[in-house]
Every structure is written in structure tokens, then in C-alpha cells.
Amino acid sequence: MSLFVQKYGGTSVGSIERIEAVADKVAASRAQGHDMVVVLSAMSGETNRLIDLAQQIQDKPDPREMDVLVSTGEQVTIALLSMALKKRGYDACSYTGGQVKILTDNAHTKARIQRIDVERMRRDLDAGCVVVVAGFQGVDDEGNITTLGRGGSDTTGVALAASLDATECQIYTDVDGVYTTDPRVVDSARRLDRITFEEMLEMASLGSKVLQIRAVEFAGKYKVPLRVLSTFEEGGGTLISLDEDDEMEEPVVSGIAFNRDEAKLTIRGVPDTPGVACRILAPVGAENIEVDVIVQNISAVDGTTDFTFTVHRNDLAKAREVLERVAEELGAKEVISDDKIAKVSIVGVGMRSHANVASRMFSCLGGDNINIQMITTSEIKISVIIDERYLELAVRALHSEFELSEPRAAS
Amino acid sequence: MSLFVQKYGGTSVGSIERIEAVADKVAASRAQGHDMVVVLSAMSGETNRLIDLAQQIQDKPDPREMDVLVSTGEQVTIALLSMALKKRGYDACSYTGGQVKILTDNAHTKARIQRIDVERMRRDLDAGCVVVVAGFQGVDDEGNITTLGRGGSDTTGVALAASLDATECQIYTDVDGVYTTDPRVVDSARRLDRITFEEMLEMASLGSKVLQIRAVEFAGKYKVPLRVLSTFEEGGGTLISLDEDDEMEEPVVSGIAFNRDEAKLTIRGVPDTPGVACRILAPVGAENIEVDVIVQNISAVDGTTDFTFTVHRNDLAKAREVLERVAEELGAKEVISDDKIAKVSIVGVGMRSHANVASRMFSCLGGDNINIQMITTSEIKISVIIDERYLELAVRALHSEFELSEPRAAS
Known part of the structure; x- marks a missing residue:
């Protein structure tokens, strides 16, 4: 018997009409005899509405209470989809993260899944019931509600698929798969039928925002075949799976990724002593600025070197400020930057x-x-x-x- | 140390401004050194919004899923109030019905509370934390979310007060207490400082809609002093408590209740045989029509009697239909009715x-x-x-x- 975990994002359940359409899709899979677990996000816009309510009270809302608040968004959609499935004559049962015991650490608003108790879901699946689970949420070991952070519903889907040893985890979204590059840039960009976890990680972190990186890492770690499909169009989507060299002739390059959001900083003429890279980057990291590409070439004949790295454009001003200070301390020649x-x-x-x-x-x-x-x-x-x-x-x-x-x- | 349970209804938490005002009230009580448990309803309008979503999918929404859906309303307000209390420098922690283990039977949408696990709340209270609990909801012994039915937040408040042996359960609402009668009818109607549970039950069931009847019954059974106060005006409200004859000179009459919603039906000339009352009322009850006042006088000299009762006006047509049938079976003379x-x-x-x-x-x-x-x-x-x-x-x-x-x- 095959078991599919299907995850539908916020746009896919953004209205009653769309929830009915998702129910049709789930019912069709169930009618083919597959065991079904469905993971849902909140209706699009709902999470932002709730965050806005909180921010009217506290600029930086208390994280524990924030999780209690925003986790209601998915609780609404799971109830509504279960109703829609029952209307179609399919048995269905909804569960919050706490109810199916998606156990996480207690890092509120960005918790990580530790364990899932599958017993109740197994019982439902054995009885022919479609299990509908709230994405993005769990509980810590004291029963406090936690959330996995934005996009965490993908992670919930993969974690459930791993725990239940599902045939495939299908992520329904508003794109119909992973492309060789952005079709808005290259007309002839082509949807890939297959891609490996490693390639997908490189594509995702480089700007092809189809799937949450954590979900891909998770799927790769637990070898859960992951498929990205469109909620709104027919088609087989893209299957993200292990690299199976035997089965196919690998193309040399699978895709072209790109990113326009970066800026470059160079500190010139730094005395090239051991530990200098750390003395440059540690103060940048201490300001919570993420560094992407780092390049250091061999030293010049005068024993100094140039050190270059890139950051998100929004962080350029702050990074430059930090770097000017570092340059003075290290006796470097100058700091130059470029956001073009x-x-x-x-x-x-x-x-x-x-x-x-x-x-x-x-x-x-x-x-x-x-x-x-x-x-x-x-x-x-x-x-x-x-x-x-x-x-x-x-x-x-x-x-x-x-x-x-x-x-x-x-x- | 005194412990107060304060319950705020939907109008009292109907906007961010009002939630902030409730936080001020709770903070003031806490600042006086009282241990505080707060029970909240959903923001006014929210429960209806959720029910409307469900009814767009199913005319008669699945009761289990309905409870999953509507219980989100209170979950939103408890998180927001806890944030507002923290902003004011008070420690606060929110709990859903499931989290504080308000155990109910499994009668979805109209469940009854069976037991409350107070351990976690005690721990929080001992640590000086304000405990904020979602009203109207609980869990059954399988962990399914249940709700107590409309107005159930009053019941949650009283049940928590009973379990925690609270000094007083204070129900904040949009009226400032219980009156001798409706002030819209009698200008000089006066707010009662005290009233007994029994009187309150008679007043409530007769149309003075201040408190949920079940909450009053519950409070009377567990001897929880209950106070009705206004969220929006100052004042001591009305204390509903046991009849303490020694302490006060009872007035003869405490209040005048009235009801315009009833209609009267009479079946005339019924042969007065044993069991006739049941043969008349059983078919009415079988149609789920609630009967209020019932009057039967002694039989006339011809051995027949007249039997009169009242029902809600909305049920008059259906009740009359049933009664015409019964009259024919019993050989009664006629059926008359009056809704004026x-x-x-x-x-x-x-x-x-x-x-x-x-x-x-x-x-x-x-x-x-x-x-x-x-x-x-x-x-x-x-x-x-x-x-x-x-x-x-x-x-x-x-x-x-x-x-x-x-x-x-x-x-």
C-alpha cells in the first residue's frame, strides 16, 4: 500500500473555493487507494493578520505567546479541509501539532522537530481515514505550543513522511516544479523531471525559492522522495531524490541559479598573519550579518592581502561600519564596497x-x-x-x- | 492569599484597545497582591466569522471539526492578553483548554466539564504568574478538542474557580450587575448588591440574560461566590452567593423577571384519564419542542379537563400541528392557541x-x-x-x- 504525504501552502488554501479544490485533489488520490496524510499552511494573509494584531500590542511580541497566536491559522484550515473531505464522503480527522505530538525543542518561533508520535495517525490510516495535520507547529516536552518559523509547513510534511515511511512527500505550491533557471530570465528554461537533494540545496540557497532549505535537508537526511507540484495546474512536477547514478546519464549541469540581493566588501592591504580571517569576520557575525561568498587570495610581496566577502544588500551599511573599525585595528589600507x-x-x-x-x-x-x-x-x-x-x-x-x-x- | 478568577466576555476583548483595557484591570488586581486566573472569550464577531466559514463548506458542519475550528477564537485572545500583561511588566502565561487539561466528555459543541488538572496552574500562581485560560473549550480523554457551547466561557470561569478553590469568580460583562428588573421597562430598577444562586437561576431562566444558567448552577453546586461586574464601568457589581439567612434581613421579593417570547396552547375537553398529561406532552417533546409553563386544572363534571402549556413562539406552529394530531387521538374537543x-x-x-x-x-x-x-x-x-x-x-x-x-x- 502506498502512503502519500501532501502539503498545501497558504495560496493553495487561501479561500473556501481553494480549500474545496484541495479536497478534490486529496479525494482523488484517496480514491486511487493511497493512504493519505495532508499537511496544511494557514490561509494566505492570515499569519500576517495575526502578527499584525500582536505587534499592535508589543513591538517585539513575546515568543511563547506569539506561537500560541499564529498556530491558530493552520488550526482553522485543517478543520475546514476535514469538513470538505467529509462532505465528499471521505473519512477525515484533523490534528494540531500538539495532538499528533510533533515534539520540538522549546526555541519558540523557530523550533526544531525532535520526534513525532505516529501511533494515532497509523490507527487512523489503518481505518481508512485521511489524516489532516496542521503544518508549521508542534509542542515542546512541557506541552507549550511551538512553531517552526516561516515556511515550516514544508518541514512538517517531510518530517511526517519520514516518520511514517511514506512513499513520497508531495509539496503542492504555486509553481509547477523546479526549473533549469528562472523562466522570467530565460524563455526556454525547462522544468526538471528529477533533481538530486544536493543540487536542490544549491539551487534553493542560491535563489530559486521553491522549497524551504530545511525541508530539503531533512528530506535528504531521511531519504524521503520529495516532489514539487502545482496546486493549480496538472503535471508531474519535479522529483527531488537521491543521486542514483546507475539509472540515468547525469547531465553535466542541472541548472543556473542567481541572486541579485548581494553586496561586496573588500578590506585591502591587511597584514597577512594567522587568524586574520577570523579577526575580520567575527565582528561581522557578532552583528548578526550573514556572510555568503568569501574570497582571500595569496598575499602580495609586501606581506599584505586583500580579503573580500559578500553580504545581503540590506546589511551593507552596517557591515561597512564594522569593517572600517576592523580595518583601523588591523592597520589595513582601506575598505571598499560595491552593491552593483x-x-x-x-x-x-x-x-x-x-x-x-x-x-x-x-x-x-x-x-x-x-x-x-x-x-x-x-x-x-x-x-x-x-x-x-x-x-x-x-x-x-x-x-x-x-x-x-x-x-x-x-x- | 486571595485568588480571583476573572472572566471577560467577547465584547470586553473585542479589539486591541479593549484587550489593553482588560490588561489594565487584571494588572490592577495583581498589583494589589491577588493571585489571578483570567478566562477569556473570543473577540466579539470572531466565533460567528468562523462558523460562517464552516457553513460555506457544510450546512451542518462536522461537530468534531467545528470544535477544532471555533476553539481558535479564544486561543487568539489569550495570547494577546498575555502579551499585554508582559508589556506591563507582569509575568503571564496562556493556556488552551487542552493545555490545562480541562477534561470534558466527548459531546462535541456542547461538552460538559468532568475534571480540571490544576497542577500546572498552581505552579504558575505560586511563581507569581497570571494564568490566562481560553474559555469555552476543553479536551476529551482522547485529546480531541471540545467546546462547551455558546456562553461556555462563564462555565469555564466557575469550574476553574471551583477547582482552584478561588476566593471569588468575577464575571466581567457589558452590564454592571443584576437588576431588580429590566431598567428599560422600569426607570427605577435598582442593581442588587447580592442575590442567591436560586434567585439568580429563576431570574436567568425567566429572561434576565446576564449569566449562563449552567455557570450559575455550577457555582451553586460548588459554592463558588460569583460576582457580575461591568468591564466598562466602575462598581462592585452583584455578588451571587449562598443564602446566608443569619447575615441579612431577606426582602420578600428580589426581582421581577419577564418573558415575551412565549405562546400558549390549550387542548380542551380531554377525557381525564391517568397518564393523559404524558400522552399530550410526550409527542411535543419528541419534536424537540421545549415546554415551559404547564397548567392542568381539576376535571369538569363531565370527566373532561383542559390542559394548557406554553412553548417558545418560534415553535408554536409545529407544536400546534402535533397537538391537533394528539387531540384527534384522544377524542378531545379542540385545540386553541395564542401568541399574544x-x-x-x-x-x-x-x-x-x-x-x-x-x-x-x-x-x-x-x-x-x-x-x-x-x-x-x-x-x-x-x-x-x-x-x-x-x-x-x-x-x-x-x-x-x-x-x-x-x-x-x-x-
Whole structure:
């Protein structure tokens, strides 16, 4: 018997009409004989409405009470969907995070799941009942309501699929899958039928915002096949699964990711002594500024080096302030910054076994006279920082260079 | 140390401003050194909004899911009030019915409280924390969310006060207490400082809609002193407590209740055989029609009798239909009905020990030429059915006859 966990986001349950449409989809899967667990977000807009109420009282609302408040959003949708399923003649039963014992730590508003008690769900599934679970929420071991943070419903879906050893976790959203790159930039961008967890992680963290990163990590760790599909259109979506080398010929590159939100900072002429990287970055981290790309080249003949990193554009002013202070302490030459940059990356497990992918990328960009300012690489990803004016051009050139518009070899 | 349970209704927490005002009141009590438990309803309008969502899906929504849905209303207000208390520097912690283990039976949408686990609340109270509990809701022994039905927050307040052996249960509402009669009918109607549970029950069931009857019954059973006060005005409200004869000189009559919603049905010339009352009323009850006043006089010389009772006006047509059928079966003469009637009652534990209260009532009404159509009596209440045109006149005459505008003897 196959068991599917289906997760529907806020847009998918944003009105009574849409909840009825979700009920149709769930009922259709159930009618095919599949055991069904459904995870729901709050109706779109509802979580923001609740946060707004709280902020009218406290600028920084108490985290424990915030979780009590916002967790009501999903509680509403699970009740309504269960009603809609019963109306269609299907047995259904709704559960809050606390009721199915989604046990988390007590980090309110950003809790992490520790354990799920599946006994009650198993009993319902065995009785042919559709189990409808509130996403995004749990309880700590004292019974306090917790939430997993924004987008946490994806994580709930994957965690339930892992605990119940589900056949597949299906994430229904408003896009119909994962694309080789953003179709708004490249017309011929193609939906991928399959992608590996690692590739998806690189794609997600680089700006293809389809799935919550934590959910993908979780799915990879517990080997839960994850499928992204559209609530509003038909189609098989994209299956995110383990890298199964035997079964398919890997393409070299799976997709092109990019990000326009970064800014670059360089501290020039730093005396290159051991521990200098830490002395530069620790004060930045202490201000809660996240650093993305970091590049340090070998020292110049005078024993100094240049150290460059990127941060989110919103953090540039604060980061620069910190860095000016650090530069003075270290006796560095100067601090320069630039927020007119963009990051472009090629991602693919295939590049592990193919040499020359990097040089092919650089020569392609060079062919269009795009200057590369920084380069970083990992096993399955190569990222470059370029002038933001050339972003679209670079993405289109690379998409074409690696033949991403062509269907992959059969999988 | 005194412990107060304060319950605030939907109007009292109907907006952020009002929740802030409730926080001020609670904080003031806490600042006086009282231990505080607060029970809240949903923001006014919220429960109806949720019911409306459900009814867009199912005409008769599934009761279990209905409880999951509507219980979110109180969950929102407890979180917001706890935030408002913390903003004021008071420690506060919110709990759903499930979290403080308000254990009920499994009669969804109209569950009854069976037991409350006070351990966690005691711990919080001992630590100086204000405990904020969602009214109207609980869980059954399988952990399913239940609700107590409309107005159930009063019951939650009283049940918590009983379990915690509270000094007083204070019900904050939009009226400032219990009056000798409706001030809209009698200008000089006076707020009662005290009233007994029994009197309050008679007043409530007769139409002075201040408190939920079940809450008053519950308070009487567990001897929880109950105080009704206004959220919006200062004042000591009305204390509902045991009849303490020693402490005060009872007035003969405490208040005048009335009801315009009834209709009267008479079945005439019924053969007066044993069991005839049951043969008349059982079919009415079988149609879920509630019967209020019942009067049967001794039989006439021909061995037949007339049997009269009242029902809610909305049920008149259905009741008459049932009664026509019964009349035919029993060989009765005819069925007549009248919906232009009203019920007026005098209520007071004092009448137990005073003769002639009834004759004083009847002579007062007779003095104004008001014809009495039916009479029923209990130990602490006398009710008459009259033509509805004379209702206001009757209430005013009786209010004056029993000197209800005068303050009671010192209590």
C-alpha cells in the first residue's frame, strides 16, 4: 500500500473555493487507494493578520505567546479541509501539532522537530481515514505550543513522511516544479523531471525559492522522495531524490541559479598573519550579518592581502561600519564596497566527474565580455560574482552553453 | 492569599484597545497582591466569522471539526492578553483548554466539564504568574478538542474557580450587575448588591440574560461566590452567593423577571384519564419542542379537563400541528392557541417564609385590571401569564408594590 504525504501552502488554501479544490485533489488520490496524510499552511494573509494584531500590542511580541497566536491559522484550515473531505464522503480527522505530538525543542518561533508520535495517525490510516495535520507547529516536552518559523509547513510534511515511511512527500505550491533557471530570465528554461537533494540545496540557497532549505535537508537526511507540484495546474512536477547514478546519464549541469540581493566588501592591504580571517569576520557575525561568498587570495610581496566577502544588500551599511573599525585595528589600507553586483552559479552533480566545466563556464562568460570579479567553487557548484548589469546576459549564455533547454537523457 | 478568577466576555476583548483595557484591570488586581486566573472569550464577531466559514463548506458542519475550528477564537485572545500583561511588566502565561487539561466528555459543541488538572496552574500562581485560560473549550480523554457551547466561557470561569478553590469568580460583562428588573421597562430598577444562586437561576431562566444558567448552577453546586461586574464601568457589581439567612434581613421579593417570547396552547375537553398529561406532552417533546409553563386544572363534571402549556413562539406552529394530531387521538374537543401573551414572575427566597405574597401579587395586578390567564408557582417564584399588551404595566406595578426601588436592608 502506498502512503502519500501532501502539503498545501497558504495560496493553495487561501479561500473556501481553494480549500474545496484541495479536497478534490486529496479525494482523488484517496480514491486511487493511497493512504493519505495532508499537511496544511494557514490561509494566505492570515499569519500576517495575526502578527499584525500582536505587534499592535508589543513591538517585539513575546515568543511563547506569539506561537500560541499564529498556530491558530493552520488550526482553522485543517478543520475546514476535514469538513470538505467529509462532505465528499471521505473519512477525515484533523490534528494540531500538539495532538499528533510533533515534539520540538522549546526555541519558540523557530523550533526544531525532535520526534513525532505516529501511533494515532497509523490507527487512523489503518481505518481508512485521511489524516489532516496542521503544518508549521508542534509542542515542546512541557506541552507549550511551538512553531517552526516561516515556511515550516514544508518541514512538517517531510518530517511526517519520514516518520511514517511514506512513499513520497508531495509539496503542492504555486509553481509547477523546479526549473533549469528562472523562466522570467530565460524563455526556454525547462522544468526538471528529477533533481538530486544536493543540487536542490544549491539551487534553493542560491535563489530559486521553491522549497524551504530545511525541508530539503531533512528530506535528504531521511531519504524521503520529495516532489514539487502545482496546486493549480496538472503535471508531474519535479522529483527531488537521491543521486542514483546507475539509472540515468547525469547531465553535466542541472541548472543556473542567481541572486541579485548581494553586496561586496573588500578590506585591502591587511597584514597577512594567522587568524586574520577570523579577526575580520567575527565582528561581522557578532552583528548578526550573514556572510555568503568569501574570497582571500595569496598575499602580495609586501606581506599584505586583500580579503573580500559578500553580504545581503540590506546589511551593507552596517557591515561597512564594522569593517572600517576592523580595518583601523588591523592597520589595513582601506575598505571598499560595491552593491552593483550579482551572483551567478551553475549547479549539477554531473560536474563531479567532468573536468573542464569551470573553464567552459569562464570561457562562455568571457565570450560575452563579462568580467568575473570573484569565483568560488564546491563539488557540485561554481559561483561567480559579476557586475549586475550583465546578470541576464550571463544566465542566458550559460543556459545555452550547457544545453539546458534540451530534455535530459531518459531517466 | 486571595485568588480571583476573572472572566471577560467577547465584547470586553473585542479589539486591541479593549484587550489593553482588560490588561489594565487584571494588572490592577495583581498589583494589589491577588493571585489571578483570567478566562477569556473570543473577540466579539470572531466565533460567528468562523462558523460562517464552516457553513460555506457544510450546512451542518462536522461537530468534531467545528470544535477544532471555533476553539481558535479564544486561543487568539489569550495570547494577546498575555502579551499585554508582559508589556506591563507582569509575568503571564496562556493556556488552551487542552493545555490545562480541562477534561470534558466527548459531546462535541456542547461538552460538559468532568475534571480540571490544576497542577500546572498552581505552579504558575505560586511563581507569581497570571494564568490566562481560553474559555469555552476543553479536551476529551482522547485529546480531541471540545467546546462547551455558546456562553461556555462563564462555565469555564466557575469550574476553574471551583477547582482552584478561588476566593471569588468575577464575571466581567457589558452590564454592571443584576437588576431588580429590566431598567428599560422600569426607570427605577435598582442593581442588587447580592442575590442567591436560586434567585439568580429563576431570574436567568425567566429572561434576565446576564449569566449562563449552567455557570450559575455550577457555582451553586460548588459554592463558588460569583460576582457580575461591568468591564466598562466602575462598581462592585452583584455578588451571587449562598443564602446566608443569619447575615441579612431577606426582602420578600428580589426581582421581577419577564418573558415575551412565549405562546400558549390549550387542548380542551380531554377525557381525564391517568397518564393523559404524558400522552399530550410526550409527542411535543419528541419534536424537540421545549415546554415551559404547564397548567392542568381539576376535571369538569363531565370527566373532561383542559390542559394548557406554553412553548417558545418560534415553535408554536409545529407544536400546534402535533397537538391537533394528539387531540384527534384522544377524542378531545379542540385545540386553541395564542401568541399574544407574556410571562411575568416575582422571584425571591424571602417568599418562602412570608405568607400572602401570592395574594399581594394578584391583588396588585387586579388593581390595574390585568387579567391573569395562568398561574404557576415554585418555592421562590410565582409566574403569571397575561395578555402581552399589559406586560410593561404589570412589571412596573409589581416593582412598585414590592418596593424594589428602595435599597435592601443592609447586607
